[in-house]
Amino acid sequence: MKQIKTILLILVITVFYSSCEDSFLSPELETGINADNYFKNDAEIEAGVLNIYDGIQGVNQLQITNNNFNHGVQVEFYLTEMRSDNTETKSNEGEAAQFEFFNVEATNGLVDDYYRSYYNVIFRANLVLENLGTASATKSPVFEGEAKFLRAYSYFNLVRLFGDVPLVDKLISPLDKQTAFTRVASTQIYDLIVSDLQTAISNLDDNGPNDRGSKAAAEGILAKVYLTLGRYSEAQTLLESIMNPSRGFALESNFKDVFYNEGNDEVLFAIGFLPDSRLNSQSFSAEWLNAVGRTSGVNYASLDAKTVLDANGGNRTQYSYREDQAQAGKYQVVKYLPDGDTNLGIAPTSADPRSAGNDWVVLRYADILLMHVEAIMAGGASTTSTNAISSFQKVRDRAGLTTAVTSISEDELLLERRVELAFENHRFFDLLRFGKAQDVFSAYSAANGLGYSSTDLLLPIPQREINIGNGQLSQNPGY
Structure with missing residues (x-):
């Protein structure tokens, strides 16, 4: 992702009100440029859109060693892969070990980092949406589509990790603690996610780079949302739209190239990073x-x-x-x-x-094919659908596992997702969506002497947020 970090010099109010101390809510103005006199044309709104991606990209903590900065997607693996049966720490060190042992505390700094990172992304998206009135008629729908795609992506992660969360769909004042510290039912969060993604699908195309939001990326994320909500036929329709050969997406012939040949036809959406850059690299x-x-x-x-x-x-x-x-x-x-x-x-x-x-790959074509199987299975125990088998077989054929299958069970699909998408932050969410997390994590915990309990399926609301809200923000059970 190019030319993003420099936007931080322009946007001096990139704070999200519900996750900052009062002294940070009203920073002393050190430049003549601020949100009130910025966003006056397409170029400036485009800068604001890039700034949303910057929030997801986060700061390279090995190059900019300030723990108060947001690290965005760079800390996501702790909250997902390491809180599953997929990964662990090498030597059980510090806060990281809380995830592998299923004993995460409300004071965990990595949980706080992720929570504030994605609410800051939501703030940046709302800032763009608030200023669409100054955009041209041609560009305004595109800016709206990207901002809503990224807001939906952020909320989809937050609601799956934390459950009910504050719903902020517009800019709020520093004193609006009712909005900032009131947890809203997950059903309402999902309503916003679906609406935002539908707008993105309508407004975007697939002509840009895969580190920007696109029609296909929005369709793919919405399909996963629909699978999560049990809306299988709607998910299948979206997935088959992406799978149409005219769309141009395909599996890479060599699995390695998915990750080391960036910009390939398999990746629908990635968070872009640049090598050897203090501002745009990852750690x-x-x-x-x-x-x-x-x-x-x-x-x-x-x-x-x-x-x-x-x-x-x-x-x-x-x-x-x-x-x-x-x-x-x-x-x-x-x-x-x-x-x-x-x-x-x-x-x-x-x-x-x-x-x-x-680059961090968020969504790729192999995931689309395996979700297609899931959509056809529609919550059932297995499927013999030839369409599902065709999608399933393509993924296995690329892996060199060419033995023909005649049926696919739910467990076989979960297994294939695990090995195909290993270490890509999908395993935890997959088990949740399939209703298997409780059984899998209980068995894994018992076999390895870990501390899993059913309340560990949700992360704690960061204690810092509860403190800032003077206790108005309720905590999840078990913390």
């Missing part, structure tokens, strides 16, 4: 390695995930994990590998692994 992939980032390794593949990949991954396995070269019996995720691997034919993606340029 998460360095943190996944040993002695490259600040830590001794986080987001290591669990033995459970390794075993499943060894048995079912086909040619995907070698590009999903590798044994830690410094410590036998520990396994690093390699889908995003900044320092390369000559044995795997992966060249370094940056001169300094701590400033990695690997």
Whole structure:
């Protein structure tokens, strides 16, 4: 994602009111440019749109070492993969270990970081939407579509992770604590998500780069929303629209190229990063390695995930994990590998692994195909639909698993999603959506001496937010 961080110099009020101290809500003005005299033409509104992507991209915490900054998608793996049976820390360190042991505390700084990051993204989207009146008739629908796509994407993550959350669909004043600290029923959050994505589908096309919102990306995310809500036929219609050959999406012939040949036809939406840039690089992939980032390794593949990949991954396995070269019996995720691997034919993606340029893939065509199977299955235990089998077989054929299938069970679909999308932050959400999380996590916890309980399916509302709201914001059970 190019030229984004510089927008922070222009937009001096990129704060979201419900997640900041009062002293930060009314910063002393240090520039003559502010939201009141900005956003006067298409170029300036375009800058505001790019600033929304910047909020998701987050700050590289290895290059800009201020823990008060938002790190956006770069900390998402803690809240998803490490809170499942897929990954763990290498040495049980600090706050990160709370996720793998299912004992996350309300004071966890990574949870707070993610929560405030995505509400700040929502603020940035609302800021653009508030100023559409100054855009040209040609560009206004596009700006609206991108802003609403990103707002919906943010709320979809928040509602699945935290449950009922504050609903902020417009700019609010610093004193509007009723909106900022009132949790709204998830059904209302989903209503906004669906509406926003429908607008994005109507307003956008597929002609831009895949690190920008598009019609196909909005259709794919909405299909996943519909699957979550049990609206299977609507999901199937959207997915088959994306699958139409005229749309131009396809599986990469080589699994490795999905992650190391950026801008490919398989990726519908990615968060873009640039290598060797202090402002536009990411640090998460360095943190996944040993002695490259600040830590001794986080987001290591669990033995459970390794075993499943060894048995079912086909040619995907070698590009999903590798044994830690410094410590036998520990396994690093390699889908995003900044320092390369000559044995795997992966060249370094940056001169300094701590400033990695690997894009984060949010939605890709293999996910579309497997969701298509899910939509046809429609909550049933299995399917023999030839359309579902065709989609399923395409994913397996690319993995070198060419034995023909004649039926697909729910468990087989979940297994295929796990090995195809391993370490891409889907596993936790998949188990929730299929209604399997309670059983899977209970069994995994018992087998590994962890502390899972049913209340762990939701993260705590950050204690900092509760404190700022003087207790008006209620806490989730179990925290």
